[in-house]
Structure formats: structure tokens, C-alpha cells
Amino acid sequence: MGSVFSGRTGPRGGKTAVESLLKVQINQTRKAPGSPAAPRLVFDAADVAEVSYGPLRWHVHVDETEPHFGGRRRWFACLACSCRRTTLYVVGDALACRVCLGLRYASQHETERDRLFRRAHKLRDRLGWSGGVADERGGRPGGMHEMTYCRLSRNLASLTAKILSDLEDWVEGAERTF
Structure with missing residues (x-):
């Protein structure tokens, strides 16, 4: 090294x-x-x-x-x-x-996939939800405006879709190498 x-x-x-x-x-x-x-x-x-x-x-x-x-x-x-x-x-x-x-x-060592996971975890924390991207959605936190909740939920759904499609591509690539 x-x-x-x-x-x-x-x-x-x-x-x-x-x-x-x-x-x-x-x-x-x-x-x-x-x-x-x-x-x-x-x-x-x-x-x-x-x-x-x-x-x-x-x-x-x-x-x-x-x-x-x-x-x-x-x-x-x-x-x-x-x-x-x-x-x-x-x-x-x-x-x-x-x-x-x-x-x-x-953060300069992160891959694009790492950045997507970090952004998703950050949104889940802001929404007060626990767990990872594959876990269930929680409810709207008390005191959060409905429009803010909807916007953050949409952003999280979009990120989750990107992560899952990226993971499918990654698994297919890994299967080809074995």
C-alpha cells in the first residue's frame, strides 16, 4: 500500500x-x-x-x-x-x-451506490423511520407538514427504486463472474 x-x-x-x-x-x-x-x-x-x-x-x-x-x-x-x-x-x-x-x-471514497444508500438513510432518519431501504415505511412524524412528508416520501421512493435496480444489476454482474 x-x-x-x-x-x-x-x-x-x-x-x-x-x-x-x-x-x-x-x-x-x-x-x-x-x-x-x-x-x-x-x-x-x-x-x-x-x-x-x-x-x-x-x-x-x-x-x-x-x-x-x-x-x-x-x-x-x-x-x-x-x-x-x-x-x-x-x-x-x-x-x-x-x-x-x-x-x-x-465521502470522497464512496461509490455511487454508497451515496444512494447514504441519502436514503438520511431521508429515513429525517422521517423518523428505522431500518434500511427495504424496511417498511413509517407514518408521518408529528409536527411535520403534510406537503413536506409527501415530498420526502416521494424522494425516498425514488432513491429506493434506484438502489434496488442498481442492486439487481450488481447481482447479475456478480453471477456472471462466478
């Missing part, structure tokens, strides 16, 4: 997903409760932060901008490219942004 930098890692030969790595966010001022493995962030001065994770330590430049609506927004300067980032990732002994490390989001 290779290292994070080789471009040949992950479940489908793709790059590593950021969800599986340790991350440091600019708005993280202390470790999350109950997570001793989280990187620690301490602001040394107005423009420098120290990130520590076990024996590793990095000094990261912090930049501030003023949004048009007022206030202040802080950014990390990536140690590799110096671009402004809100999140840096720990990979081995490196601390850098997602782009410099060649990382992807988990």
Missing part, C-alpha cells in the same frame, strides 16, 4: 480519510474531556501556538483576519505550505493541512 504521502493507501487504493486521523482545530483550546490521546493546543503568544502530542511538539504561526460582519477569526499557518487553515492533522511526526498531506474526506 504505502505511506500517506505515496497516494496508494486506503480501502479502495485511494488516499487516507481525514476522519481516521488526529486533528488540531484552531478553536480547540484544551483537550476534549475523556480523550487523553487528543493533541494539546496552547497559545504561547498572540501569533504563535504550541501543539503537542505525546513527545512531539510543533510551533505554529497563528494569523488573524477581520470578517466583514465584525469580530476576529483565527487561522493556523500550515507548516508545509503556509496557507491559512482552521484544521491541521497529525500524521506520523508531521503536522500539516489536508492538502499538503494528500488526505481526502471519507
Whole structure:
């Protein structure tokens, strides 16, 4: 497979997903409760932060901008490219942004079928229904407008039809290979 930098890692030969790595966010001022493995962030001065994770330590430049609506927004300067980032990732002994490390989001590894299933599950959750796409339909949730319920039900029926037809094609293709 290779290292994070080789471009040949992950479940489908793709790059590593950021969800599986340790991350440091600019708005993280202390470790999350109950997570001793989280990187620690301490602001040394107005423009420098120290990130520590076990024996590793990095000094990261912090930049501030003023949004048009007022206030202040802080950014990390990536140690590799110096671009402004809100999140840096720990990979081995490196601390850098997602782009410099060649990382992807988990959704970028999904196939079209995976996306259809995710959308269907999301609709079922919104409707308050349990189970998968082949399970029975539930009733209209309390407080949901009838037109909204009808629209979401139609969208779910359309997605379910696509999934089932796609599964039939997939099963036929699998049978041909055996």
C-alpha cells in the first residue's frame, strides 16, 4: 500500500480519510474531556501556538483576519505550505493541512451506490423511520407538514427504486463472474 504521502493507501487504493486521523482545530483550546490521546493546543503568544502530542511538539504561526460582519477569526499557518487553515492533522511526526498531506474526506471514497444508500438513510432518519431501504415505511412524524412528508416520501421512493435496480444489476454482474 504505502505511506500517506505515496497516494496508494486506503480501502479502495485511494488516499487516507481525514476522519481516521488526529486533528488540531484552531478553536480547540484544551483537550476534549475523556480523550487523553487528543493533541494539546496552547497559545504561547498572540501569533504563535504550541501543539503537542505525546513527545512531539510543533510551533505554529497563528494569523488573524477581520470578517466583514465584525469580530476576529483565527487561522493556523500550515507548516508545509503556509496557507491559512482552521484544521491541521497529525500524521506520523508531521503536522500539516489536508492538502499538503494528500488526505481526502471519507465521502470522497464512496461509490455511487454508497451515496444512494447514504441519502436514503438520511431521508429515513429525517422521517423518523428505522431500518434500511427495504424496511417498511413509517407514518408521518408529528409536527411535520403534510406537503413536506409527501415530498420526502416521494424522494425516498425514488432513491429506493434506484438502489434496488442498481442492486439487481450488481447481482447479475456478480453471477456472471462466478
